[in-house]
Amino acid sequence: MSTDPLAERYGRSARGADPSGRRPLTTGARVAIGAALAAGVLVAAWFAWSDAQRNPVEYQEIGFSIESAEQVTVTFDVMMPPGGAAVCTVKALAPNYAEVGSLDVRVAPSDTGSQRLTAEVRTTSEATTGVVDNCRPADTP
Incomplete structure (x- = not known):
């Protein structure tokens, strides 16, 4: 018998989950999100630079x-x-x-x-x- 009353009631362990019940992001997911954000910043910078090159006034x-x-x-x-x-x-x-x-x-x-x-x-x-x-x-x- 489990010592966790919630695990007994809902059938799962609370270990490894935050209070909302979601599991934390894996390292791979964090790297992917960081890479996507970096790519977005680079694209925005490129558009700003190319616009400045088209209109030198x-x-x-x-x-x-x-x-x-x-x-x-x-x-x-x-x-x-x-x-x-x-x-x-x-x-x-x-x-x-x-x-x-x-x-x-x-x-x-x-x-x-x-x-x-x-x-x-x-x-x-x-x-x-x-x-x-x-x-x-x-x-x-």
Whole structure:
């Protein structure tokens, strides 16, 4: 007769199991889970790196100014390889983040690779902010 009343009632030993009744993971299972997590991190890093290689244009917003109910001015820096051209989309947003104005700004090639630009965005109603939505390499003819 067993000294464990639960084993007598349910027909199994409590040794080797946690209170939920599950057995701990084996070493092989732990290695497989670790390998799967490492592979996932590597895939995410590769996608981030390849995206950066496809779009060599970076930007940094410097500031904005509400000129009137019909215009917002946005100042920003564009960094790209020397000699490259780009197009940046600048948007004016209302308090509820609705787009009330948009402008594509063409960035001419530069020897230094960095330029400061100011864009004047016309709006359909009063905006509360101006932002750079994105910058991308310009299509070559």
